[in-house]
Structures are given as structure tokens and as C-alpha cells.
Amino acid sequence: MNILVLLGRSAREKSSRLLYGLGFLQNVIKETLRFFRKSQVGYKVLIMQILFTGYEALTINAIMAVSIGAAINVIGTSLLPQFGQSQLMYTILIIVITRELGPLLTAFVITARSGTAIATQLGTMVVSHEIEAYLSVGLNPISYLVVPRFIGVVVSMLVLTVYFNLFGLLGSFIVVQVFNPTPISEYLGNLLSQLAVGDVLWGLLKAFVFGVVVSVVSTYQGFSVNKASTEIPVAGIRAVGQSFILIIVADVIITLMQYA
Numbered sequence: 276m277n278i279l280v281l282l283g284r285s286a287r288e289k290s291s292r293l294l295y296g297l298g299f300l301q302n303v304i305k306e307t308l309r310f311f312r313k314s315q316v317g318y319k320v321l322i323m324q325i326l327f328t329g330y331e332a333l334t335i336n337a338i339m340a341v342s343i344g345a346a347i348n349v350i351g352t353s354l355l356p357q358f359g360q361s362q363l364m365y366t367i368l369i370i371v372i373t374r375e376l377g378p379l380l381t382a383f384v385i386t387a388r389s390g391t392a393i394a395t396q397l398g399t400m401v402v403s404h405e406i407e408a409y410l411s412v413g414l415n416p417i418s419y420l421v422v423p424r425f426i427g428v429v430v431s432m433l434v435l436t437v438y439f440n441l442f443g444l445l446g447s448f449i450v451v452q453v454f455n456p457t458p459i460s461e462y463l464g465n466l467l468s469q470l471a472v473g474d475v476l477w478g479l480l481k482a483f484v485f486g487v488v489v490s491v492v493s494t495y496q497g498f499s500v501n502k503a504s505t506e507i508p509v510a511g512i513r514a515v516g517q518s519f520i521l522i523i524v525a526d527v528i529i530t531l532m533q534y535a
Contacts, residue, residue, distance in 0.1 A: 299495050303425055306418040310426065317423040324427025328389040329434055337446065339380055340372070340439045344447025347371055352455045365469045372443035373470075373478040374533070379526055381435045382485035385428065386518040390493040393424050394514035397497025398507040406498070416498075425490040432486030436478060444470075481529050488521045 310317065351364030397420065400406050409416045448462055496514040500506045 296491075296495060299498075300491050302417050303421055303491060303494070306415065306422045307425060310418065310422045317419050320420070320423035321427050324389075324424050325431055327392070328385055328428050329431030332384055332388060332431070332435060333438065335384060336381060336435050336439050337442045339384070340377070340442035341446045341450060343376055343380075344368065344372060344443035345450035348447055348451040349454050352451075362465065362469075365465045368444065369466070369470050369474055373440050373474045374481075375526075375530075377439040377443060378432075378436045378478050378481035378485055379522070381432060381439050381482065382489060382522050383519070385432055385435070385486070386489050386493075386515055386522070389428060389431075390489050390514045390518050391511040393428075393490070393493035394497040394511045395507050397421075397494060398500035398510045399504075401498065401500045402502060402504050402507065421494045421498075424494055425487075428490035428493075429483060429486035432482045432489070433479060436482035440475070440478065477529070477533055481526060484525050484529065485522050488525060489518045492518045492521065 347368050348364065351367055355364050397406075400420070406416050406420075409419065444466060445463075448457075448459065451457065493514040496510040496517070499513075500510050
């Protein structure tokens with residue numbers, strides 16, 4: 276029997292994937308609100324998830340941020356002066372990094388690394404009957420297995436997005452000096468004059484939504500495994516594919532809200 280059915284879904288809900296997924300999301304949110312009010316071993320899972328999703332992704336995130344920030348700086352300082360719009364480079368840099376590519380690329384990295392890992396981990400636990408063992412002793416797998424991963428991914432997503440922004444806006448300055456030396460006081464002054472609180476907040480909103488999408492989709496796909504071990508890699512692939520699609524859709528919706 277599918278483990279999601281064991282968690283309380285009716286056959287009627289199962290016939291609708293949308294309602295099925297929304298029901299799972301509702302359960303995750305409900306258990307998340309209760310998570311910090313009770314002492315449990317889930318805290319260890321939460322810490323491990325933050326270390327894996329956040330800490331171990333710092334290097335690749337920094338490399339991407341510096342590369343993209345440097346590319347924007349080099350292209351901007353080469354082309355914009357031809358149109359007498361040199362100052363626009365800082366505006367473009369802030370918009371592209373903080374509002375768009377920062378949260379989006381960070382979400383893609385987390386999906387590729389953690390989304391796959393979460394889906395395969397939970398799928399393996401389903402096949403090995405570990406989830407049924409939780410249920411047999413009256414423990415809710417969503418509370419002990421899903422919620423720590425949910426919180427860990429969302430927190431890591433927010434922190435990595437801020438980290439990406441810092442490296443994209445400031446770390447790229449070091450690389451730019453090779454091509455177009457600029458005094459750091461001038462660079463920071465122009466950057467801060469164009470940076471608004473709204474730029475950061477919209478980026479963090481996207482990061483939060485993307486974190487929710489990746490964690491919920493990945494855990495959902497992990498629990499969707501039945502009995503065959505051959506379904507585990509399929510669950511991982513579905514988690515990544517569906518997360519990418521939903522992240523792009525969410526990004527478009529939030530961007531339309533920004534500029535509406």
C-alpha cells in the first residue's frame with residue numbers, strides 16, 4: 276500500500292493529484308507549527324539537513340555568484356558607456372542578482388543536490404518499511420521526517436540567497452579589477468545608492484517560496500514510492516523535474532507581482 280495512503284489520504288483524494296498534493300502540504304504546515312513546541316529527535320535531522328543543504332553548498336554558490344556578478348560588471352562597463360548610461364550598471368547588477376538570479380540559481384542548486392537526496396532517502400525508507408515502523412508505534416512520519424527537512428531546506432535557501440547576493444554584488448568586485456579597475460569606495464557608494472530594501476525583500480520572498488516548493492515536492496515524491504526499489508531513482512527524477520517547473524512558475528508569478 277502506498278505510504279501516503281497510510282498517512283491518511285482517502286481513495287477519493289488520491290484520484291486528484293492536485294488535492295492529494297495540497298493535502299500533503301496542509302499536513303506539513305500543521306506539523307511545522309507544532310515542531311518547536313515538543314522535544315524530539317527531529318532536531319538532529321533538522322541540523323543535518325541544514326548542514327547538507329546549506330553549508331555544503333556554500334562553495335558552488337559563491338563561485339556562481341562571483342562569476343555572474345563579474346560577467347554583469349564586465350558587460351555593463353563595456354556597453355553602457357557607449358549610450359551614456361554608465362550608472363545603470365549598478366541598477367542592473369542589483370536587479371539581476373538580488374531579485375532574479377540570486378534566489379533562482381540558489382533554488383536550482385538546492386533542487387539538484389538536496390531535492391534528489393531527500394526523495395531518494397525517504398523512498399529508501401519506504402521500501403525498507405521504516406515508515407511503516409513509525410506508523411505502527413503511533414509516530415507521525417511527517418512530524419519526524421518531513422518537517423525537519425522542510426524547515427532545513429527553507430532556512431538554507433534563505434541563508435544561501437543572502438550569501439549569493441553578497442558574493443554577487445561585492446565578491447565580483449575583486450574579479451572586475453582585472454578588467455576595469457574601480458576604487459572600492461566608488462563601487463560601494465554607487466551600489467548602495469541604488470540598493471533598496473524592496474530589492475532584498477522580494478528576493479527573500481522568492482527564496483522562501485522556492486524553499487517550500489523544493490522541500491514539499493521532494494518529500495512528497497519520496498513518500499510516493501511503493502514497494503519496488505526501482506521506483507526510488509524515478510522519485511528523485513520526478514522531484515527535480517516538478518520542482519524546476521514549479522519554481523519557474525512561482526518566479527514568474529512573484530515577478531509579475533513586483534512590477535504590476
